[in-house]
Amino acid sequence: MENRQWFIFYYSFFEALSDLPAENKLELYEAIAQYSFNGNEPQNLTWISVPMWKLIRPQLDANNKRYLDWCKGGRPKKETSGFDEKITSGFENEKPKEKEKEKVKEKDKEKIKEKEKDNNHPSDEFDEALNEFIKMRNQIKKPITDKWVELVKDKLNKMYPDKKDLQIKCLYKSIENSWQWVFALSEEDIKWYKPPTQKKFIPPDPNKVLSLNEL
DSSP states (O other), X not given: OOOOSOOOXXXXXXXXXXXXXXXXXXXXXXXXXXXXXXXXXXXXXXXXHHHHHHHHHHHHHHHHHHHHHHHTTSSOOOOOOSSOHHHHTOHHHHHHHXXXXXXXXXXXXXXXXXXXXXXXXXXXXXHHHHHHHHHHHHHTTOOOOHHHHHHXXXXXXXXXXXXXXXXXXXXXXXXXXXXXXXXXXXXXXXXXXXXXXXXXXXXXXXXXXXXXXXX
């Protein structure tokens, strides 16, 4: 093998040899250098150094192969037929089509998600009920964050999946009672309760005296 001008000495080599006695460390350093620069196999290594050399040599062989490839100009270039592969193979022309298909799939996924959202909550009545619930929380000085709004929606979906009317009833039940959360409706509520016609929340007047009929 032609003499090399440089070789790679790994930190793992240094770390492995650092615990050896000085004489064994020296002969292994010499063995690595001679083998890497000149291709000379080490002779008469001590029994302590032999197993260490067997571990180091495969990496040196791999590095020598890379070095020889580099001296030859690197990896050989791929032979061509003289024609434009983009035209003859068709592979390059197929890539835009694949990207278009992926875009269509993404759009379809977005449409499915939008439909699921619409099915989970009626766009008008549910949003109106939810807005009134948010207003009620603000008026009782217990404002609700966007994160809590999402938690309310999740809770309603878990209690009454695919039952939009019950979700709306549940919201208005909380509004009428100034509840800060949503709770499951009783069987009687489910059977008889209807959302109030006046949907805007009006806090009770503490100074108002109720008549017997109002009670």
